[in-house]
Amino acid sequence: xxxxxxxxxxxxxxxxxxxxxxxxxxxxxxxxxxxxxxxxxxxxxxxxxxxxxxxxxxxxxxxxxxxxxxxxxxxxxxxxxxxxxxxxxxxxxxxxxxxxxxxxxxxxxxxxxxxxxxxxxxxxxxxxxxxxxxxxxxxxxxxxxxxxxxxxxxxxxxxxxxxxxxxxxxxxxxxxxxxxxxxxxxxxxxxxxxxxxxxxxxxxxxxxxxxxxxxxxxxxxxxxxxxxxxxxxxxxxxxxxxxxxxxxxxxxxxxxxxxxxxxxxx
Amino acid sequence: xxxxxxxxxxxxxxxxxxxxxxxxxxxxxxxxxxxxxxxxxxxxxxxxxxxxxxxxxxxxxxxxxxxxxxxxxxxxxxxxxxxxxxxxxxxxxxxxxxxxxxxxxxxxxxxxxxxxxxxxxxxxxxxxxxxxxxxxxxxxxxxxxxxxxxxxxxxxxxxxxxxxxxxxxxxxxxxxxxxxxxxxxxxxxxxxxxxxxxxxxxxxxxxxxxxxxxxxxxxxxxxxxxxxxxxxxxxxxxxxxxxxxxxxxxxxxxxxxxxxxxxxxxxxxxxxxxxxxxxxxxxxxxxxxxxxxxxxxxxxxxxxxxxxxxxxxxxxxxxxxxxxxxxxxxxxxxxxxxxxxxxxxx
Numbered sequence: 001x002x003x004x005x006x007x008x009x010x011x012x013x014x015x016x017x018x019x020x021x022x023x024x025x026x027x028x029x030x031x032x033x034x035x036x037x038x039x040x041x042x043x044x045x046x047x048x049x050x051x052x053x054x055x056x057x058x059x060x061x062x063x064x065x066x067x068x069x070x071x072x073x074x075x076x077x078x079x080x081x082x083x084x085x086x087x088x089x090x091x092x093x094x095x096x097x098x099x100x101x102x103x104x105x106x107x108x109x110x111x112x113x114x115x116x117x118x119x120x121x122x123x124x125x126x127x128x129x130x131x132x133x134x135x136x137x138x139x140x141x142x143x144x145x146x147x148x149x150x151x152x153x154x155x156x157x158x159x160x161x162x163x164x165x166x167x168x169x170x171x172x173x174x175x176x177x178x179x180x181x182x183x184x185x186x187x188x189x190x191x192x193x194x195x196x197x198x199x200x201x202x203x204x205x206x207x208x209x210x211x212x213x214x215x216x217x218x219x220x221x222x223x224x225x226x227x228x229x230x231x232x233x234x235x236x237x238x239x240x241x242x243x244x245x246x247x248x249x250x251x252x253x254x255x256x257x258x259x260x261x262x263x264x265x266x
Numbered sequence: 267x268x269x270x271x272x273x274x275x276x277x278x279x280x281x282x283x284x285x286x287x288x289x290x291x292x293x294x295x296x297x298x299x300x301x302x303x304x305x306x307x308x309x310x311x312x313x314x315x316x317x318x319x320x321x322x323x324x325x326x327x328x329x330x331x332x333x334x335x336x337x338x339x340x341x342x343x344x345x346x347x348x349x350x351x352x353x354x355x356x357x358x359x360x361x362x363x364x365x366x367x368x369x370x371x372x373x374x375x376x377x378x379x380x381x382x383x384x385x386x387x388x389x390x391x392x393x394x395x396x397x398x399x400x401x402x403x404x405x406x407x408x409x410x411x412x413x414x415x416x417x418x419x420x421x422x423x424x425x426x427x428x429x430x431x432x433x434x435x436x437x438x439x440x441x442x443x444x445x446x447x448x449x450x451x452x453x454x455x456x457x458x459x460x461x462x463x464x465x466x467x468x469x470x471x472x473x474x475x476x477x478x479x480x481x482x483x484x485x486x487x488x489x490x491x492x493x494x495x496x497x498x499x500x501x502x503x504x505x506x507x508x509x510x511x512x513x514x515x516x517x518x519x520x521x522x523x524x525x526x527x528x529x530x531x532x533x534x535x536x537x538x539x540x541x542x543x544x545x546x547x548x549x550x551x552x553x554x555x556x557x558x559x560x561x562x563x564x565x566x567x568x569x570x571x572x573x574x575x576x577x578x579x580x581x582x583x584x585x586x587x588x589x590x591x592x593x594x595x596x597x598x599x600x601x602x603x604x605x606x607x608x609x610x611x612x
Contacts, residue, residue: 048505050504079505089547090494098495101508106491
């Protein structure tokens with residue numbers, strides 16, 4: 001279980017995260033939504049232990065996050081970042097193998113190799129294994145990184161998977177595949193925390209959504225509970241209609257057309 | 267390819283190039299005599315007679331030179347590979363980013379001071395002082411370039427190269443200043459040293475060079491895994507629980523130690539640190555667990571070859587070895603730039 005209690009994070013004069021508390025249980029996909037600058041990325045840096053909270057505490061499986069050593073933490077949580085630029089000519093397989101680095105000292109064991117094969121199959125990257133990472137398309141590269149991140153925590157029960165805008169700039173098929181994979185992993189017992197920009201994707205895949213604004217938690221609950229015209233306007237200052245998809249019974253968000261000021265005054 | 271096979275091939279290559287290099291010179295010594303004399307040195311074929319003149323020339327003149335070439339080549343090769351690892355970029359070369367000029371500035375300062383204070387650099391202590399001084403100069407230059415070029419945990423290539431230009435310019439200007447103010451004796455020592463060659467090799471110098479090269483050769487390959495993960499970015503490597511900060515520190519210390527001491531004994535030999543790891547990656551792949559040891563072997567091989575060319579081309583005069591490596595290295599550097607310009611300059 002991931003428990004965040006009254007966490008505040010200050011960088012210099014600015015308070016980027018203000019008094020946020022929430023819990024994520026094994027099996028849960030939690031999506032963080034918010035406008036640019038709402039504090040999503042700062043919160044993610046706190047959850048990944050890259051930064052320490054100024055006030056409050058974060059505990060993972062009953063132990064304070066910052067009391068884990070880097071190595072212990074690498075066995076319990078993995079992070080998929082938005083973009084990773086690599087300049088050296090590694091094979092896709094080499095990159096996935098890096099995900100197992102925390103698990104072996106010099107040579108990967110048979111168990112590690114099995115996991116690498118398995119995650120590459122599940123992420124659809126098996127056929128890229130022997131190709132140079134540099135020559136893969138952006139979407140393929142991101143998939144390889146996903147495989148690497150999964151390899152890192154594949155055999156850890158109740159591991160924490162952090163996805164920092166994992167599908168930004170990716171095509172619709174990759175978005176669906178990545179998030180359904182995340183949901184499947186949650187079923188396996190992982191805790192998944194993802195930052196997304198697309199409210200519709202959040203509505204489809206999240207068990208719970210947390211909406212941030214100005215570093216504060218404004219709404220937190222299931223998509224059905226909190227996704228509505230008012231909450232979207234409160235957090236994003238954008239007008240939108242919210243429907244229910246008759247096929248899936250999930251929320252559908254349709255932003256309203258804005259008539260530009262300049263046009264109305266002419 | 268299996269690692270053992272790679273090392274065996276490279277090792278044999280190094281050995282035979284070295285033997286060939288030993289046989290070459292004003293007095294031609296047949297390769298089989300070279301091998302026999304070498305064998306006798308390790309207590310084999312004790313009773314076979316060898317030409318004493320050959321033995322003397324080999325032991326006193328040629329062996330120090332070839333061994334120094336092997337050590338300097340290995341040092342430049344492995345340091346180049348390791349530095350490229352922490353900078354996450356195949357263009358980071360000790361000469362390009364100011365490391366060599368930092369080392370040479372300190373070396374020149376010490377030579378000037380030595381000539382003024384002591385009676386030249388004739389003793390072992392003097393060589394150690396020179397090696398440590400160059401090490402310090404190299405270390406300072408690396409740290410300055412690294413810190414300036416870092417942006418959000420990742421070294422930015424454009425900034426890295428520009429910082430390298432600045433450090434090179436400053437070190438060059440200061441070196442010029444010292445040279446300008448030097449008296450005749452100092453000038454003679456500085457010029458002799460700045461020309462850079464393996465020609466000054468003696469057993470004494472090798473004795474001084476050995477620890478500066480062997481320690482990095484042993485320790486750097488132990489950091490290969492973390493260096494691989496550096497390719498993902500420092501933050502990502504940290505997320506994998508790897509000792510990013512420690513490895514970065516040690517790579518800077520160890521590779522500047524090797525480069526600094528090499529510059530101290532042989533002057534600036536450019537492009538080996540760039541060329542060698544690149545060749546190794548092209549042939550054996552980019553995994554640092556392989557690239558680091560293979561770069562050391564390949565560096566030793568290339569530098570011995572370059573030294574042979576330097577001695578052969580306009581014999582009996584010899585060209586500075588730095589000229590040869592630059593002549594061979596520049597086209598390769600340009601080739602890498604043209605071929606990979608999209609992927610390495612981001």
